[in-house]
Amino acid sequence: MTELGLFLTKRSVNKAEIARRTGISKARITQLSNNTKTKLTAEELFKIALSISIKPCDLLMEVCGNIKLAE
Template sequence: MGKETLTRLGLYLSKKPLSQAKLSRRTGISKDRISKLHIDMKSRPTVEEIYLVALALQVPYSDIVDFLCHELKLRPESEWE
C-alpha cells in the first residue's frame, strides 16, 4: 500500500513491526476499525484507541500523539484576546 493512501496513524503504524491482525488481538480493537484507522482519512482515533495502541506497541502514549499532532500550533499571542 502506498504511503499516500495512509492516514497519519497508518503511517506511524507502518513503521512498527506489528501487523494489523496482531494489533487487533492485543488491543481488542476490531480488524475493520484498525484497517479504517490505517487508510480512511475520515476516521479519527479516539483517545482510548491511541492509548491501547501505545500499550500494544510498548511506546509512550505521547510519542503517538506527538507524531499525529506535530503540525498543530497555537495561534499567535497577538490574537489571543
C-alpha cells in the same frame, strides 16, 4: 493513508496483532490507518500505544504533531 497508518507501516507493525491485543477490531484498525476522515479516540490511541510498547504521548506526537493553533 493517515499519520497513524504511516507510523505503523514504518514500524512494520502487524495490525492483526494490535487488534488482538487491544480489542479494537481489525476493520477499525484498518479504517484508522487508511481513512483520513476517521477520528481516532484517546482510548484507541492509548491502547494502540500500549500494544506496541511505546508511550502514549510519543504516539500522540507522531499522529497529531502536525496540528497547529489558529493564529
